[in-house]
Amino acid sequence: MPTPPPTGPLVTRDTIAEGLRDLGVRPGETLLVHSSLSSLGWVCGGQVAVVQGLLDALGPDGTLVVPTHCGDLSDPARWSRPPVPEEWWDTIRATMPAYDPRVSPSFGVGVIPETVRTWPGALRSAHPQTSFAAIGPRATGIVDGHATDCRLGERSPLARLEALGARVLLLGAGYGSCTCFHLAEYRIPGPLTREGRPGPHGWEVVTDVSITSERFDELGHDFERDRPVALGTVGAARSRLFPVADAVAYAERWLAVHRPREDDFPHPAA
Template sequence: MLIEGLETLGLAQGDSVLVRAAVKAMGPTEGRAATLLIEGLLELLGPEGTALGLAFTPAYPSWARNPDHVWTPATPSATGGLAAAMASWPGAVRSQHPTNGFVAIGRHAQDMLADHDHTKPCFHPMNKLLERNGKMILVGCVESSPGFSTVHLAQEHLGLSTQTIRQGLFGTYFEQDGKVEWFARLDEPGCSMGFSKFYADYVREGLLRTAMIGQAYSIGIDAKAAYALERAKLEKDVTAALCDRPECFGCRGIWNYNKKDWPAYWAKEGVRKVKNRFRALRIG
């Protein structure tokens, strides 16, 4: 049933696919959901296929640097059980980006991730996925972690990811050529909760495929088609991917291309900080 569901999402032998998942949503699997999903993917994709995942790790404020926090390829991912299972899979390849790494398993894993290091943007491997006419699937996280990573790539290509007040303010220590150095991240992935706004567009254009993977509602799409639609929409409105939550710092308070929301957000945030300060003083 799992492989049939993956086929319904559009996957086939030899494909390259980026998969994101909330594996617990697949239902009772005796704690083996991530393993079962990877096994199903690799069986379906075959020896010429490649499965990719996001293996992000923490970024820290530059004003609170901790020399004990040094990124290495063995640093545990903070992006859930699937990423952890993929990273520990025999033959897995992990990119060398200190905060926004990818992990891949399969025929083209090394080629797709080899140059993703501290000199490249966060979602650089997505370029390789497009070149390979790759696909993307979401398993069980259609609402909780919505949208596809091609939106981030379109934002990178349009120069939006670096238009942030946080540019260079977060990063981590990492080791290079035997030396420990500070990596300052220049591009900002930002909030992705607004990526669900593209769902209706995918459906209207007939791009989206749906299936149940276990008990998890899942969707799939061709990466090139998704990227073309997303980029066209962002070219018309650079704020199209921002969420609608007025309290969202990642959408309302950091982007230079969305300054219209700054006064209302920062005025409210300033009041909140003052209230919290007085509350702390009274408690103390």
């Protein structure tokens, strides 16, 4: 059977930039973007046009930030999508390439962040599993100093974004993708976890705060009900815009009451 034609809407670099301005994106600001290309419609130029539209809306004085996480640089014993045979685990641990911010591809965050990662002039933070990439005049201050034993806490780009007055753009993405909620997890008492990953000198195990995005959709629903969130569409994508600081402060209060039980967190590696 022939492939059916796209149903649209037809989206271009210019209509993306226009939609972002209508939503409230301001030239010169710093924007943390979580995105879904497929939600936008039929984009002429694909993910490249989306990044161009974001940069057009921000202008030369603005800074674009995206998550470029590498969830695949982790212990194969915990893989489930898909799992691998147990007899492979030791070989995988021994041969998995260590993180290199210049070449390690992002994993599980979509094609738009991966496009930003490889964009001319983009900078990337140092954490092997939860890095961020940034383009713009504030990029260095945001990505530098990301501690390799602090995924999404005070020594991560999230805390820098909060201090800079950055905003979050959910571009067709839901609150389950909202990484700044994790910064709140670091600020309330919670369990620790031990995570295995490839390091510069072989396999290493690092202790960090245990985090989970379970109930982030519910948290986001309550946040949007109680706090100002700009709502609109960019192309066909339902989009949201709000300050990082507002989201983190609300999440600290919400998680203190609704935080998942300890059994819901990842268990420490052996």
